[in-house]
Amino acid sequence: MYEKEKDLISAFLRGEVDRRGMLKGLGAAGLTAGTAGTLFNMMSTRALAADFDWKAHSGKSVKLLLNKHPYADAMIANLQTFKDLTGMEVTYDVFPEDVYFDKVTAALSSSSSEYDAFMTGAYMTWTYGPAGWITDLNEWIKDTTKTNPQYGWDDFLPGVKASCAWNGQPGGALGSEDAKQWCIPWGYEQNNLSYNKEMFDKVGVGVPKNLDELLTTAAKLTKDVGGGVYGIGVRGSRSWATIHPGFLSGYANFGQKDLNVSADGKLSAAMNTPESKAFHAKWVQMIQESGPKDWSTYTWYQVGTDLGAGASAMIYDADILGYFMNGGDNKMAGKLAYAPFAANPAASAPTPNIWIWSLSMSNFSKDKDATWYFLQWATGLEHAIFGATKMDFVNPVRATVWKDEIFRERLKKSYPGYVEMHDISAPGAKIHFTAQPLFFDLTTEWAATLQKMVAKEVPVDEGLDKLAESINRQLAEAGLG
Secondary structure: OOHHHHHHHHHHHOOOOOHHHHHHHHHHOOOOHHHHHHHHHHHHHHHHHOOOOOOOOOOOEEEEEEEOOHHHHHHHHOHHHHHHHHOOEEEEEEEOHHHHHHHHHHHHHOOOOOOOEEEEEHHHHHHHOOOOOEOOOHHHHOOOOOOOOOOOHHHEOHHHHHOOEEOOOOOOOOOOOOOEEOOEEEEEEOEEEEEEHHHHHHHOOOOOOOHHHHHHHHHHHHHHOOOOOEOOEOOOOOOHHHHOOHHHHHHHHOOOOOEEEOOOOOEEEOOOOHHHHHHHHHHHHHHHHHOOOOHHHOOHHHHHHHHHHOOEOEEEEEHHHHHHHOOOOOOOOOOEEEEOOOOOOOOOOOOOEOEEEEEEEEOOOOOHHHHHHHHHHHOOHHHHHHHHHHOOOOOEOEHHHHHOHHHHHHHHHHOOOHHHHHHHHHHHOEOOOOOOOOHHHHHHHHHHHHHHHHOOOOOHHHHHHHHHHHHHHHHHHOOOO
16 A cells, blocks of 8 residues: 555655655645655654664663753654654653753762753753763764664764864864764754844835944834834843853954963963954944843843844844744744844854754763664654754754755745855854853853943943953963963
8 A cells, every 4th residue: 555655755765856756746646644744754764774773772761851942842742753663762851941951960960860861052061071971972973883874974064063072171172083072963043133024124224234234223223113122132141141142153253252272272361352342342332222221131031032022123143033933922923034144244154153952961871872872863864854844943953954945945935034044154153162161150251241341330441351351360270271
């Protein structure tokens, strides 16, 4: 039954027919969407299992620690596929983000074996890895007896994959040849512009193409949209998370760094150069003129919520934040558009700093081989395609998914400019921070200094000189400077 249809799906899985051709053929055969989906899942599972013993750990179980997130939702929705493929059981606990990382830290620091794998950000692995809490996954990735030959490690976007690997040396380049793969990227965020097209049209402004235009456009939107709408949303809370999105993306676009790394591996503050001071001055001016009144309390949540509610006209933040604000029951759903953003007019392309939701293996897992089976499935191409085409798994980290015409058309239909924004920005997308153990302390102090500048408690020049002095002192005390 359905032999011709099975042949068509098999041809697609071998790369002989594109996705559009397969769907057209299944439709011509009269298959309902439900039947076609069932048949496709069955054939995909067979193809996935063709050259690899997915049943090697049948009967075993792994337990996950998950953050409440659309990526976790997509995985849970597809989990039966993994169970059918491997014969393994999967259990999990899910916590909201405001308590999630505390849960992870508590489990790892106590050497708990309760969880085998967990979601993490790449920045967190700079603490977890050197502490011996997580496992270098190179051991499994490079073992052909434990990794499906179809896994496609080279399919991951280069900047994203490299950002999850570090050799543990303060100042060591991410993705270096001696780096340990502390986590596997799952989904990621670039920082670009998401804007309210209706408000832009009302005021008659174009999409800004550099930092100077961003300042003038945001100011005009604040002045002319009306109704208390402000021009630009960026984060402002006293947290490292204020520095990493739009701020560092624009900062890096001007060739500026957080730290210098000398030839002998010593670190020193790099944020009080004349160029850095000029960037800070414009960023501070932008917030003072066109940001929210209570900017210093703003996390990603307030930035996104204001865009979705029509309280702001534009954000320079995570692209997926803009994505989610364009759907659901948000007041501005369907009115948002997206654009790549290179802050430096002399730059050839954007250089977005990125956040990566990743999967790591606990070093205290009771069965690391079985855990790796889950990790390679959850980060594999088949699940990535499922998440991208049937769930809200944006942004995928695999090049093949970004080439998928069904996925691209889905985005183009409802998210104007999103695909183009991603394609233009992806080559320059990576973590632009220097990997080192004081990362969270130093970037949080950076955010606190930025708050003082915006509040006019300290001039930009003086604030950055004091910040650099403090950072150099801390690096020296830690034996890093």
